[in-house]
Amino acid sequence: MIPAAPEDLTPARVAQFLNTRALGKSIRCLDETTSTSDEVHRDALNGAPHGHVVTAESQTAGRGRKGRRWLAPRGVNLSFSILLRPNLAAEQVPSLTLCAAVGCREALLELGADSCALRIKWPNDLNHQGRKLAGILSEMTLGKGRSVNHAVIGIGMNVNLDTALLPPPLNEEAVSLRNILGHEVDRALLLARLLFHLENAFEAGFPRVEKKYREGSSTLGQRVRAMMENETIEGLAEDLTPRGALLIRRDDGGLTEVQAGDVVHLR
Numbered sequence: 001m002i003p004a005a006p007e008d009l010t011p012a013r014v015a016q017f018l019n020t021r022a023l024g025k026s027i028r029c030l031d032e033t034t035s036t037s038d039e040v041h042r043d044a045l046n047g048a049p050h051g052h053v054v055t056a057e058s059q060t061a062g063r064g065r066k067g068r069r070w071l072a073p074r075g076v077n078l079s080f081s082i083l084l085r086p087n088l089a090a091e092q093v094p095s096l097t098l099c100a101a102v103g104c105r106e107a108l109l110e111l112g113a114d115s116c117a118l119r120i121k122w123p124n125d126l127n128h129q130g131r132k133l134a135g136i137l138s139e140m141t142l143g144k145g146r147s148v149n150h151a152v153i154g155i156g157m158n159v160n161l162d163t164a165l166l167p168p169p170l171n172e173e174a175v176s177l178r179n180i181l182g183h184e185v186d187r188a189l190l191l192a193r194l195l196f197h198l199e200n201a202f203e204a205g206f207p208r209v210e211k212k213y214r215e216g217s218s219t220l221g222q223r224v225r226a227m228m229e230n231e232t233i234e235g236l237a238e239d240l241t242p243r244g245a246l247l248i249r250r251d252d253g254g255l256t257e258v259q260a261g262d263v264v265h266l267r
Contacts, residue, residue, distance in 0.1 A: 017192035022051030103201035119218035
C-alpha cells in the first residue's frame, strides 16, 4: 500500500521511486505554469527526449477536452504531461488516450483501488463509483506527410484533495485517492508508479491492452448519448474499433463510429 507522506514533489524524490526505461528520466517539477502540456510542447521543440515529464503544483490555464479548464488546488493533486515520440500515424494518436487510461488504472489497482469501483469512461476519464478521479488529454504535432513529430499526454488526478471543500456540484461529482484509500498519499511515489504502468501500456500499444481496457470500461454495454461536432446520437455503446473509436448501435439499428466527442451515460 502506498504510504502517507506530505513531502514536496521534486525530481529527486520522484527519482527515488522511479523504475522506468524512459518515462520520467527527464523531469521538471514546476511551482506554477500556464499548462504542463504547453511546457512539454516547448521542451519538445528544444530537443527534450522521449519520456520527458513536466509537473506543476498550479496551472493557470490547465485544460481538458475541447479547451475546458482543468482546476486543481495547489499542492494536493497531480498535474503532469508526458512527451512521447511515437512511430504512429496521426489517426492512431487518439489510441494513446486509451492506453493512458489503462496504465493509470493498473497503477491505482496496484495501490489498493477496487477494480469494480474504478472504471474507465470513454475516452478519457477515470471514475470511481461514477465520480471523476482523473482526466487524460492527448495532443500532437505533425511532421512531413502527416507523420507524428511528437505527442503530449496530459493527466490530471485528484490525489489528496478534500472533495468536501469543493463547491457544489463539484463536491458531488469529484473523488480523490484520499477519499478512496482513506489516507493521504505520497505524490512522488504515486507519480513513479503511474509512469511505470503508463510506459508499459504505451509500449504495448492499444491492441495489446484492449482486453484490459474492456475489463475496466464503464461505457461498453451502456446506453449513451454521444455529442459530436456536427451530430448528437443515442444508442448502445456496442464495441471499439482497433484504434479505440467507440461504435454505437443507434436506435434505428445503424452503427456509428465515434472518434471524438462527449459521451454521457444514460440511465
